[in-house]
Amino acid sequence: MDSKALYQISYGLYVVGTKIDGKDAGCVVDAFIQSTSSPVPTVILCSIQANQTNTAIKQTGEFTISVLTKKTDPFVIANFGFQSGRDADKWANVPAKRMGDLPILENAAAWLRCKVTDFKELTTHTVFFCDVTDAMVGEGEVLTYGEYQKNWKGRAQEAFKAFRESGKAPAPAPRWVCSICGYVYDGTIPFEELPEDWKCPICGHPKSVFVKE
Amino acid sequence: MDSKALYQISYGLYVVGTKIDGKDAGCVVDAFIQSTSSPVPTVILCSIQANQTNTAIKQTGEFTISVLTKKTDPFVIANFGFQSGRDADKWANVPAKRMGDLPILENAAAWLRCKVTDFKELTTHTVFFCDVTDAMVGEGEVLTYGEYQKNWKGRAQEAFKAFRESGKAPAPAPRWVCSICGYVYDGTIPFEELPEDWKCPICGHPKSVFVKE
Numbered sequence: 001m002d003s004k005a006l007y008q009i010s011y012g013l014y015v016v017g018t019k020i021d022g023k024d025a026g027c028v029v030d031a032f033i034q035s036t037s038s039p040v041p042t043v044i045l046c047s048i049q050a051n052q053t054n055t056a057i058k059q060t061g062e063f064t065i066s067v068l069t070k071k072t073d074p075f076v077i078a079n080f081g082f083q084s085g086r087d088a089d090k091w092a093n094v095p096a097k098r099m100g101d102l103p104i105l106e107n108a109a110a111w112l113r114c115k116v117t118d119f120k121e122l123t124t125h126t127v128f129f130c131d132v133t134d135a136m137v138g139e140g141e142v143l144t145y146g147e148y149q150k151n152w153k154g155r156a157q158e159a160f161k162a163f164r165e166s167g168k169a170p171a172p173a174p175r176w177v178c179s180i181c182g183y184v185y186d187g188t189i190p191f192e193e194l195p196e197d198w199k200c201p202i203c204g205h206p207k208s209v210f211v212k213e
Numbered sequence: 214m215d216s217k218a219l220y221q222i223s224y225g226l227y228v229v230g231t232k233i234d235g236k237d238a239g240c241v242v243d244a245f246i247q248s249t250s251s252p253v254p255t256v257i258l259c260s261i262q263a264n265q266t267n268t269a270i271k272q273t274g275e276f277t278i279s280v281l282t283k284k285t286d287p288f289v290i291a292n293f294g295f296q297s298g299r300d301a302d303k304w305a306n307v308p309a310k311r312m313g314d315l316p317i318l319e320n321a322a323a324w325l326r327c328k329v330t331d332f333k334e335l336t337t338h339t340v341f342f343c344d345v346t347d348a349m350v351g352e353g354e355v356l357t358y359g360e361y362q363k364n365w366k367g368r369a370q371e372a373f374k375a376f377r378e379s380g381k382a383p384a385p386a387p388r389w390v391c392s393i394c395g396y397v398y399d400g401t402i403p404f405e406e407l408p409e410d411w412k413c414p415i416c417g418h419p420k421s422v423f424v425k426e
Contacts, residue, residue: 005323005348008280012223033244036337067221110218124249135218
């Protein structure tokens with residue numbers, strides 16, 4: 001058996017948000033699927049037993065999912081994936097907001113709130129069967145695990161090294177907004193590096209009318 | 214609740230191969246994840262109860278998975294996804310081979326053989342818990358469900374319409390092989406349309422030494 005064949009199963013990437021002993025907890029997951037859509041949407045999450053997030057989900061029976069996008073800061077993945085919630089307040093390091101009482105990322109392709117209805121222990125993982133109790137659509141193209149391996153992993157490792165050395169999470173990239181029409185710049189070239197004759201693609205006003213938020 | 218948020222869960226695309234009453238059966242699935250890797254790799258398949266493939270898996274307790282790639286003929290998806298095995302011998306329409314006694318596609322990124330150890334019924338789907346009992350790596354970049362929606366779906370619909378009208382499955386695209394070094398052409402431009410001065414990228418011999426297989 002060539003177990004590399006298992007690497008060809010394709011996944012998205014998600015940040016789980018939950019609580020343990022009243023404090024926010026979370027981690028990065030990939031094994032997450034929709035299981036049925038009616039009468040209510042249900043999903044399955046497969047989570048490592050050794051993780052604090054696993055204990056947290058069992059304690060409260062609820063969690064959120066933030067769907068990562070191709071614009072997700074690689075540090076977000078490092079923050080939730082490269083350290084344990086036993087040592088770090090992960091949610092304090094990233095731009096976060098709330099879905100009810102649980103944490104979610106500020107920028108995501110979508111957010112789901114899931115309520116555990118049943119679970120099954122495997123050797124190393126727990127399979128959680130859940131009803132989706134809330135769902136919101138965000139912005140951005142979803143990131144796949146394959147793309148993470150190809151383009152994000154090295155950047156996540158670098159970002160985490162810098163974080164360990166400085167003890168400071170990177171500041172989220174500023175948003176540049178057109179003060180005339182409200183267009184939010186979302187190109188891949190940093191806004192500062194755009195040519196001086198660049199114009200707002202919506203209202204045509206010059207670069208100088210953009211403000212940093 | 215905005216149920217479009219569920220569309221942001223990312224999947225691969227797979228053809229299931231199984232048997233019912235001694236005959237080959239199968240369908241296309243997306244909800245398939247690895248659940249643990251030790252002591253043996255285990256996977257979870259979520260399959261629609263109404264499908265013949267679901268009954269087939271319950272009958273034999275085994276199935277194969279062929280992982281679709283960016284070179285998969287859209288007809289393959291139409292063949293396994295747009296018709297029921299109750300009306301058609303799906304495996305007769307596509308280039309197939311065997312993994313033990315079960316059918317698999319000839320071209321795939323990987324193949325897995327899975328043995329059901331437990332299952333759970335949801336409202337519309339069955340969740341199958343499986344041990345992976347055999348695994349082989351193939352070739353090609355894996356296709357995601359998002360890419361299928363974007364680039365394959367229309368082509369699959371067209372291919373299926375042609376199949377319904379002619380009653381004939383499309384012949385698989387020929388392979389062009391360099392008779393000098395054995396290189397198999399795998400570019401996106403059809404081989405016939407390459408310029409006459411095109412050369413084998415491995416041994417540098419001209420286009421004319423290539424043979425159709």
